Amino acid sequence: MSSSLDHESLFQRWLEEHRGIVVKVARSFAQSPSDVADLQQEAMLQLWISLPSYAGQAKPSTWIYRVCLNTALTWRRGTVRRERRIEPSADVSLVMAEAASPAERAGERELLEQLYAAIHALPEFDRALVLLSLDGVAYREIAEITGLNENQVGVALTRARKRLAHLLKGVTDELE
Amino acid sequence: MNWNDYEAVWKRQELPVGADADLASLRQTFETKRRELAATLLIRDWTEISACLVVVAFYAWFWRSIGPSGWPMAVAMLLILGVAGVFLRERRRTRRKRLGADSPLLAKIEADLAELRHQRRLLLNVWAWYLAPGAGAMLIQVGVIIRRAKPWEATREPLFLLGFGLCLALFLWFVWAINVRAVRKQIEPRLGELEKLRRDILSPN
Numbered sequence: 001m002s003s004s005l006d007h008e009s010l011f012q013r014w015l016e017e018h019r020g021i022v023v024k025v026a027r028s029f030a031q032s033p034s035d036v037a038d039l040q041q042e043a044m045l046q047l048w049i050s051l052p053s054y055a056g057q058a059k060p061s062t063w064i065y066r067v068c069l070n071t072a073l074t075w076r077r078g079t080v081r082r083e084r085r086i087e088p089s090a091d092v093s094l095v096m097a098e099a100a101s102p103a104e105r106a107g108e109r110e111l112l113e114q115l116y117a118a119i120h121a122l123p124e125f126d127r128a129l130v131l132l133s134l135d136g137v138a139y140r141e142i143a144e145i146t147g148l149n150e151n152q153v154g155v156a157l158t159r160a161r162k163r164l165a166h167l168l169k170g171v172t173d174e175l176e
Numbered sequence: 177m178n179w180n181d182y183e184a185v186w187k188r189q190e191l192p193v194g195a196d197a198d199l200a201s202l203r204q205t206f207e208t209k210r211r212e213l214a215a216t217l218l219i220r221d222w223t224e225i226s227a228c229l230v231v232v233a234f235y236a237w238f239w240r241s242i243g244p245s246g247w248p249m250a251v252a253m254l255l256i257l258g259v260a261g262v263f264l265r266e267r268r269r270t271r272r273k274r275l276g277a278d279s280p281l282l283a284k285i286e287a288d289l290a291e292l293r294h295q296r297r298l299l300l301n302v303w304a305w306y307l308a309p310g311a312g313a314m315l316i317q318v319g320v321i322i323r324r325a326k327p328w329e330a331t332r333e334p335l336f337l338l339g340f341g342l343c344l345a346l347f348l349w350f351v352w353a354i355n356v357r358a359v360r361k362q363i364e365p366r367l368g369e370l371e372k373l374r375r376d377i378l379s380p381n
Contacts, residue, residue: 024189045206046277048202048203049276049277050277053276066277066278066279070278070279070281071277073285073373074288112185115182115185123376125281125376125377128281134186135187136187145280146377147279147280147281147282
């Protein structure tokens with residue numbers, strides 16, 4: 001009984017601290033609002049199921065990234081492939097938290113939508129790397145999450161960033 | 177725009193605050209899934225293994241009813257027990273602990289690939305571990321029946337033998353075809369996706 005309570009309280013605490021990871025992974029791997037909600041639900045279920053096997057060897061955030069990304073990669077495999085093209089995602093109803101004016105807010109929102117659209121157009125693994133990199137996760141931690149070594153992470157991340165830059169080129173040209 | 181600008185925009189996106197998880201619903205979903213999986217495994221294990229045991233019991237009864245001349249039935253029983261053994265081994269394998277969702281991505285993908293390749297091998301070789309022993313056991317039983325039949329009985333009629341042979345061949349082909357179809361429609365597409373993902377991860381360029 002007490003271990004079940006521990007399980008619940010730990011789950012709640014981690015979710016409070018790291019909810020953003022679940023949401024960003026879901027937004028990066030799913031496009032429609034219902035798919036994003038489904039993937040979030042599935043990721044939370046996998047976190048719940050996997051929590052008893054957490055051995056404390058990795059940081060909670062590293063562990064949560066692993067579970068969420070594994071879930072997203074599996075989940076994607078079970079769904080119909082979508083076209084890899086850049087178009088604004090209908091589900092990214094994102095309001096910028098700290099933008100000063102409404103115009104600035106609208107500009108940043110559009111930019112974020114374009115960023116998500118470009119992420120959706122990347123190959124799945126590049127998507128995971130770009131997400132981790134944008135979140136500011138260190139190479140060592142990315143290596144722990146992916147199972148690659150730090151050199152491989154560096155090479156793969158450079159490649160993923162180049163692809164993202166290429167996809168965003170049209171967007172940034174418009175903005176500049 | 178450079179990477180830092182995107183990073184800044186990314187970090188400023190609005191995210192839900194707090195846990196916001198319906199624990200009761202999560203627990204219920206988990207329990208439902210766990211119960212469904214346990215029921216599926218139980219039914220599948222018992223259906224396969226008990227079907228084999230029923231056939232073995234029937235062969236034993238048949239052998240007993242015809243006396244010592246039915247000794248080839250022992251070979252038929254062994255063949256069916258062999259099939260049951262394969263089912264049992266596979267079920268034990270399924271129950272072994274696998275890599276969880278909290279494993280590194282590459283390790284999880286490789287474990288999933290290994291499992292899918294095993295399933296593909298098993299289904300493509302269904303003739304070796306399931307169809308051939310099953311058909312062998314049936315042929316032995318029919319052989320015993322024919323050997324004991326009087327010259328005028330229908331079992332010695334070429335037409336009967338031809339009909340039996342055709343039905344058996346059709347049945348074997350059908351089982352083989354549905355297994356090959358499962359490989360083509362379900363396993364190979366997933367295998368292809370996982371292999372591509374693995375290549376993407378390990379590709380240096």
